Amino acid sequence: MITTYQITLKIHRYDPALQKHWTQEYQVEAGRIMRFVDVLRKINDEQDPTLAWGSSCEHGQCGTCSMKINGKPLLSCELLVENAVDFFNTTTFEIEPLEVAPRIRDLIIDTEKAYERVDRVKPYVIDPAPADHDDVEENQISPEDLERYVDATRCINCFCCSSACISSHRTFLGPNAMLAAVVRVMDPREREKQQRLDVLYNENGVYRCHSSKACSFVCPKEIDVAHFIALAKEGL
Amino acid sequence: MKQQSRLGTIPGISYVQKTARNRGWPYVVAWLHRITGLMLVLYVFLHILTLSGLSDPVGFEQKMQWFQKLIPLFFDWFLAIPVIFHSLNGGRLILYELFGNRLDQPVLRGVMVGSGLYLLMLAVIMIMGDQSVSPFLFWVYFFLASILCGYLVTLRLKRSGATLLWKMQRVSGTFLFLMVPAHMLFMHLDPVIGRDAQLILTRLQSPFIKLVDLLLVVSVLYHGGYGVIGVCRDYLSFRGAQLALLVLITTLFFGFGLIGVKLLFLV
Numbered sequence A: 001m002i003t004t005y006q007i008t009l010k011i012h013r014y015d016p017a018l019q020k021h022w023t024q025e026y027q028v029e030a031g032r033i034m035r036f037v038d039v040l041r042k043i044n045d046e047q048d049p050t051l052a053w054g055s056s057c058e059h060g061q062c063g064t065c066s067m068k069i070n071g072k073p074l075l076s077c078e079l080l081v082e083n084a085v086d087f088f089n090t091t092t093f094e095i096e097p098l099e100v101a102p103r104i105r106d107l108i109i110d111t112e113k114a115y116e117r118v119d120r121v122k123p124y125v126i127d128p129a130p131a132d133h134d135d136v137e138e139n140q141i142s143p144e145d146l147e148r149y150v151d152a153t154r155c156i157n158c159f160c161c162s163s164a165c166i167s168s169h170r171t172f173l174g175p176n177a178m179l180a181a182v183v184r185v186m187d188p189r190e191r192e193k194q195q196r197l198d199v200l201y202n203e204n205g206v207y208r209c210h211s212s213k214a215c216s217f218v219c220p221k222e223i224d225v226a227h228f229i230a231l232a233k234e235g236l
Numbered sequence B: 001m002k003q004q005s006r007l008g009t010i011p012g013i014s015y016v017q018k019t020a021r022n023r024g025w026p027y028v029v030a031w032l033h034r035i036t037g038l039m040l041v042l043y044v045f046l047h048i049l050t051l052s053g054l055s056d057p058v059g060f061e062q063k064m065q066w067f068q069k070l071i072p073l074f075f076d077w078f079l080a081i082p083v084i085f086h087s088l089n090g091g092r093l094i095l096y097e098l099f100g101n102r103l104d105q106p107v108l109r110g111v112m113v114g115s116g117l118y119l120l121m122l123a124v125i126m127i128m129g130d131q132s133v134s135p136f137l138f139w140v141y142f143f144l145a146s147i148l149c150g151y152l153v154t155l156r157l158k159r160s161g162a163t164l165l166w167k168m169q170r171v172s173g174t175f176l177f178l179m180v181p182a183h184m185l186f187m188h189l190d191p192v193i194g195r196d197a198q199l200i201l202t203r204l205q206s207p208f209i210k211l212v213d214l215l216l217v218v219s220v221l222y223h224g225g226y227g228v229i230g231v232c233r234d235y236l237s238f239r240g241a242q243l244a245l246l247v248l249i250t251t252l253f254f255g256f257g258l259i260g261v262k263l264l265f266l267v
């Protein structure tokens, strides 16, 4: 069994001070079950401390380490070297930041700018319905209601879906923003539905989706995003 | 390591394979839908322009003969590829978006197989030539079936909160779902059907055929125009540019609509 791979990373770099873009190659000896975040850290430790990239939880729960590897948007904390070699059928990997927001440095993008689109749909309960029983403080959701949209609540806003979407990132609020809006329309605790519908059926809303289903294909949380957007087109 | 397939070494094919690997086949199909949609718009424009020559029947026939020499028959068949693919895939998208069909993969396979079968049938008909058919019966059948399809989608759309313009794009698409492939089929049943100016003019005398063609022209131009605006809206973020585009495309499609309608009532 192969235990280590000699891999080549071609990383798209950007220096904001010099306004310089270039691709830098790194040769790394990587253990087969190292993740790409481990490989990047190894580069920082052993070869180049200036290479900038981002991660936080490194357990596929925060969406910070998303990037494009050989063109596929994914979470680099979830991709093992041996799986990458198998999936892409190569030991050379081109690594780019997601193109959903302006770049800050190397693989780091301005997430605040990316989040602006999600914030437009107000991803929280605007007007909570009062508790439905006297003896409880919070509104309870029936399992049947929850079943309809529970998958969508797993979204971590990693923006992989936005990066893969056929609609450009110029006007569309993005699949994850649509998902956040659909969830709140389906959530029985939310009384303010109209504001959500206004955003969904806005020029930058569902009309920008062409049911290419790339969002569902790449979502690391395995959410069928396109299904929820289609529900919005059909009528919620 | 997996063996690289031979096909994958051809640049265009390897690009498509990589795209499908990274974003899935439905994404590739969505691009094909978009490209064929835009091709059809150009085709419809050209079609209306050549038919507008019917006001001068002799000139029209000369032009058709010239076309026949210049463009081999197989090119006509070739043009049916984007038509049938876009129609069937449009039907698939409507099933997915409006009828809650989530068994999308078998339907997608059906689109591919169905397109192949249609093209085969068209080729056979073109080779056989000389099929006589009653235009009235042919169009009664397809027209009624198309109206029924459009009606079912209209009913379904009642629940949707989308704009009327968007709904009309889906309804017009559904109406065209059978009408456009049928139109292509009809034109090839007999080679003279679409080239003999007198025959076309006589056919157009019938109020029923006029109605069929009128609805065809209006729905194709509405559907295509909305489609083109939609594609541009994906990329244009400036309000001013969006507005300019809206005016430009609406004028263009309206202009072609006028030419088409004038043609129908010329005779």
Ligand code: HEM
Binding pocket: A209, A210, A211, B033, B034, B035, B036, B037, B038, B040, B041, B044, B086, B087, B088, B089, B090, B091, B093, B094, B170, B173, B174, B175, B176, B177, B178, B180, B220, B223, B224, B226, B227, B228, B230, B231
């Ligand atoms: C022959 C005339 C036709 C023309 C000129 C035409 C043109 C177009 C264009 C330009 C688009 C935009 C593509 C895009 O959004 O990426 C489009 C989209 C669409 N077409 Fe057609 N089309 C025709 C026939 C049909 C037929 C027969 C159907 C069948 C139902 C259909 C269904 C659709 C659907 C559902 C979309 C929306 C896809 C989306 O949102 O991206 N079209 N069409």
Ligand code: SF4
Binding pocket: A063, A154, A155, A156, A157, A158, A159, A160, A161, A162, A175, A176, A179, A215, A218, A219, A220, A221, A222, A223, A225
């Ligand atoms: S829907 Fe999936 S891919 Fe999109 S942001 Fe949420 S978790 Fe990421």
Ligand code: SF4
Binding pocket: A161, A164, A165, A166, A167, A174, A175, A208, A209, A210, A211, A212, A213, A214, A215, A216, A225, A226, A229
């Ligand atoms: S299904 Fe819609 S939202 Fe999802 S990737 Fe395709 S176009 Fe984008």
